[in-house]
Amino acid sequence: MPLKSLAAWTALDAHYAAIGTEHMRDWFAAANDLHPTRAQRFTLESCGITLDFSKNRITDQTLQLLMQLAHEACVPAARDAMFAGEIVNPTEARAALHTALRAQNPPAPYAAQIKHEWNRMVDFANQVREQQWRGHTGKPIQSIVNIGIGGSDLGPKMLCHALAPLGDPRLSMHFVSNVDGADLQRVLSQLDPATTLAVIVSKTFTTLETMTNAESLRHWLLNHGVPEAKLGQHLVGVTADPAKAVQFGILPEQVFKIWDWVGGRYSLWSAVGLSALLYLGPTHFAKLLAGAAQMDQHFREAPLIRNLPIILALLGIWYRNFFGAPSYSIAPYAAALRYFPAYLQQLEMESNGKSVCLDGSFADYETVPIVWGETGTNGQHAFFQMLHQGSTMVPVDFILPLTPEHELAHHHPKLLANCFAQSQALMLGRTLEATQQRVGPDQQAICPHLTFAGNRPSNTIMLDALTPHTLGALIAVYEHKTLVQATIWNINPFDQWGVELGKQLSAVIENDLVTQTVNQAHDSSTRALIAHALRVTHL
Numbered sequence: 426m427p428l429k430s431l432a433a434w435t436a437l438d439a440h441y442a443a444i445g446t447e448h449m450r451d452w453f454a455a456a457n458d459l460h461p462t463r464a465q466r467f468t469l470e471s472c473g474i475t476l477d478f479s480k481n482r483i484t485d486q487t488l489q490l491l492m493q494l495a496h497e498a499c500v501p502a503a504r505d506a507m508f509a510g511e512i513v514n515p516t517e518a519r520a521a522l523h524t525a526l527r528a529q530n531p532p533a534p535y536a537a538q539i540k541h542e543w544n545r546m547v548d549f550a551n552q553v554r555e556q557q558w559r560g561h562t563g564k565p566i567q568s569i570v571n572i573g574i575g576g577s578d579l580g581p582k583m584l585c586h587a588l589a590p591l592g593d594p595r596l597s598m599h600f601v602s603n604v605d606g607a608d609l610q611r612v613l614s615q616l617d618p619a620t621t622l623a624v625i626v627s628k629t630f631t632t633l634e635t636m637t638n639a640e641s642l643r644h645w646l647l648n649h650g651v652p653e654a655k656l657g658q659h660l661v662g663v664t665a666d667p668a669k670a671v672q673f674g675i676l677p678e679q680v681f682k683i684w685d686w687v688g689g690r691y692s693l694w695s696a697v698g699l700s701a702l703l704y705l706g707p708t709h710f711a712k713l714l715a716g717a718a719q720m721d722q723h724f725r726e727a728p729l730i731r732n733l734p735i736i737l738a739l740l741g742i743w744y745r746n747f748f749g750a751p752s753y754s755i756a757p758y759a760a761a762l763r764y765f766p767a768y769l770q771q772l773e774m775e776s777n778g779k780s781v782c783l784d785g786s787f788a789d790y791e792t793v794p795i796v797w798g799e800t801g802t803n804g805q806h807a808f809f810q811m812l813h814q815g816s817t818m819v820p821v822d823f824i825l826p827l828t829p830e831h832e833l834a835h836h837h838p839k840l841l842a843n844c845f846a847q848s849q850a851l852m853l854g855r856t857l858e859a860t861q862q863r864v865g866p867d868q869q870a871i872c873p874h875l876t877f878a879g880n881r882p883s884n885t886i887m888l889d890a891l892t893p894h895t896l897g898a899l900i901a902v903y904e905h906k907t908l909v910q911a912t913i914w915n916i917n918p919f920d921q922w923g924v925e926l927g928k929q930l931s932a933v934i935e936n937d938l939v940t941q942t943v944n945q946a947h948d949s950s951t952r953a954l955i956a957h958a959l960r961v962t963h964l
């Protein structure tokens with residue numbers, strides 16, 4: 426049945442009309458927030474993660490109706506189909522089994538190949554880490570360059586940065602993704618080829634950026650004294666198409682395999698995570714997998730109303746489809762999670778940035794919101810002004826590791842206080858009357874500027890500590906949230922046809938630039954852009 430015809434949808438529409446303008450401040454007022462309090466009713470804990478979702482524009486009834494929506498949209502069946510390896514990506518006729526990569530007992534047809542590849546990766550990582558694997562001059566590897574883009578870059582880069590205190594201090598990690606030659610050149614200028622290992626990661630092994638960077642890096646190695654016969658000591662590949670990696674010049678025994686049933690943005694659990702495995706070591710990487718597996722179990726077994734990914738997904742639907750919120754913001758209060766917003770951008774927006782339903786019809790409702798964000802407290806000094814007083818309501822996910830990774834003890838209460846204060850301020854706001862009472866006579870005229878509407882929703886997601894285990898679980902939360910939302914929106918979260926058109930057109934334009942001819946079939950703007958570039962730049 427179409428989404429908007431579901432009984433729960435109609436009921437949520439009516440419910441929104443009834444409570445959509447109520448203020449959270451009133452719900453939290455001491456007289457109204459009796460036992461059990463909102464905080465008690467709307468807090469969940471699993472896998473070292475505590476989610477306080479009490480500062481949302483919801484009542485107990487909202488939650489009940491959202492649960493009804495999840496049932497009517499067959500969320501449990503979609504979840505079970507994914508775990509069972511059914512073809513949940515019909516436009517590419519594929520399963521989506523990233524969960525099998527971290528399962529203790531993966532489904533039978535996949536178990537042997539997953540284990541085989543994991544053992545190869547561990548064996549290789551141990552050789553590099555124990556300095557048995559050496560460069561062509563016999564020196565140990567000191568620098569790892571991950572060449573990949575999208576899912577072949579964002580995951581391993583995010584992991585290496587997040588868990589850097591656990592990384593091997595003898596290895597310096599570099600990530601090159603952009604086809605802008607500056608990206609590669611800036612990295613290579615810091616490196617000694619004799620001690621550099623390049624990990625070339627591409628599921629397809631055809632991606633323009635990665636192939637261009639890999640080719641340039643290969644030349645750099647050859648031009649800096651690495652004999653062709655010894656290139657193998659400096660190059661490894663990760664791909665679902667090993668023949669292409671071998672054709673490129675990587676030795677077959679140094680090609681690590683992934684499979685078409687692992688989507689790029691869900692692939693950090695596979696050999697795509699090799700750079701992170703090299704840096705963090707197999708023990709830590711295994712804990713990452715175990716944390717995700719524990720969250721998988723929670724997602725499969727916890728009742729929907731106590732289920733972390735389900736709750737986050739439904740709150741997202743509530744704001745996107747009933748409040749019309751065009752975006753939501755990720756605010757990790759941890760410098761270590763600097764790349765987490767970018768990681769989630771690909772996960773959610775590439776997965777659910779669709780407007781065609783599974784049956785080919787157009788969705789007559791909004792789908793994924795814009796996902797954006799920045800670490801706290803940095804964001805507070807940049808765009809939080811807009812979160813507090815802008816004309817658009819932006820729900821926020823605050824993510825906060827509670828145990829500091831550092832020894833600068835006096836920093837930590839300041840970080841925590843800022844995180845908690847932001848969600849409090851967004852929720853409470855400050856009325857005009859309260860402002861007028863607070864400020865002196867000289868500031869009365871500007872009181873409207875000093876008031877805050879409040880009633881701005883947020884989740885606070887606390888990790889006991891940022892460990893491989895909790896990080897694995899946290900990533901899995903958002904993966905499953907994405908699946909739940911896709912199921913409700915009736916779209917396929919596992920394909921990404923929307924990235925194809927630009928790729929095709931860029932091949933035509935590249936040809937124009939290289940041959941220095943302006944194809945008259947282009948529109949006038951594109952013709953003018955090419956002509957202007959040809960006048961200014963030397964190609």
Ligand SMILES: O=P(O)(O)OC[C@H]1O[C@H](O)[C@H](O)[C@@H](O)[C@@H]1O
Pocket residue numbers: 574575576577626627628629630631632635689690775921924
């Ligand atoms: O791993 P690759 O095949 O090189 O793909 C890298 C990335 O580029 C593609 O265009 C897709 O948009 C991404 O989903 C993918 O992660």
